[in-house]
Amino acid sequence: MPPELQLLIDEFFSGNLIFILLALLVVIVILRAVRIVPQSEQYVVERFGRLHAVLGPGINLIVPFLDRVAHKISILERQLPTITQDAITLDNVLVQVDTSVFYRIIEPEKTVYRIRDVDAAISTTVAGIVRSEIGKMELDQVQSNRGTLTATIKEQIFAVVDDWGIEVTRAELLDVNLDQATRSAMLQQLNAERARRAQVTEAEGKKRAVELGADADLYASEQAAKARRVLADADAYATGVIAQAIAAGGLEAAQYQVALKQVDALNALGAGEGKQTIVLPANALEAFGDAFKMLKGKLP
Structure with a gap:
């Protein structure tokens, strides 16, 4: 580099260094003060280590060097992995229950500062509630009242997770599985019940046929009696x-x-053919x- 050019550069920086540093500082402050939050997220801001604010979607301003974004929380609906667990019914039948839970975070500050692992906490809570509710019912009630059981589980989950800033949008009881021995026993019971219903239906059909035959005979007798009465009335009239x-x-x-x-x-x-002999x-x-x-x- 020529000495003349180097001299000019040194003179420029020596005279404008302060302005350059100020400009750079302004840029850094602006970058640290402006926070653009996506629509699907919320930012938790701390000041000196304490909760200061929760930033919603859009452009937000914070105090540089004093405030910092400590947590970026997604507010999209989430689905927990299918929860599979064992439970014992009131009539001592071991069942395997599959449960699915959907939730979303509505108050990030509670979720961040009150619970460490949200998914694990919800899974443990759901498992306890499911075991408790199934233990109050017999196997037939679990199978037939699945909708009621699902509503009860969902209601109890709502009461627990409210302190965590979470909204449970859906809680579904997907399936209730039985071991092979219980399945075989239930199948035998089902076949016996079907045979009983078939016999009852057949007996009712025979009973109905006899009733209809008796009604038909009674109707025929009534009609014959009416005909005889009409003839008797005609004879009486004549x-x-x-x-x-x-x-x-x-x-x-x-x-x-x-x-x-x-x-x-x-x-x-006298009108007959041939000759007749009439004795009178x-x-x-x-x-x-x-x-x-x-x-x-x-x-x-």
Whole structure:
């Protein structure tokens, strides 16, 4: 480097060194004072080792050299690894329960300063609650009331983790597994129950068939009785009409009707093919004669 150029540089720095140092200091202060927080995070700021503030998403200002960002906390929802544990029901059946928990941090200052390992603490809490609740139920109740059991577990977790600044968004009881011996016993019980229900259904079907057959017989008997009653009413009506006619026309009208019947019968006998020999009582001719007289008297 030429001596003249080196001299100029030395003169420039010697005269403006203070301004350069001030500018550099300003840049450092600005960089340390401005904090840009992402939308998915919150920053915990300490001043002299104590909690000072919690910075939300966006541009934030802090006091350089006095304040520092001690913790960067994600507020996204998290899922714990599936928790698998053993539990004993009220009827002394060993079951293996799989539980899944989702949570998010809503108060980072509590999570940072009140609990060391959040995931481990939640897992231990869930395990204790699940064992306690399953121990209050029999196996059949655990299987049939899974929704109620899940709601109870979730409610109790809420009460515990509130002091940690955490919100449990979901707590699901994924599966309840049994050992092979218990599975075989339950399968036998299920098959026996199905056989019993089939027998009951078959018996009820036969009973219903007998009831329907009896109802059908009863209905047929009622209809036959109604038909006989109708015929009896018709006969009674016809008899009544004849009785009224006799009452109105006297005995002569009745005799006239009998004479007509006798003549019709005689005509039917005479209309047969071949030769018939008809044997009549002695007084039959007199009856026919009387009938002819009555017919003749009726003719104009």
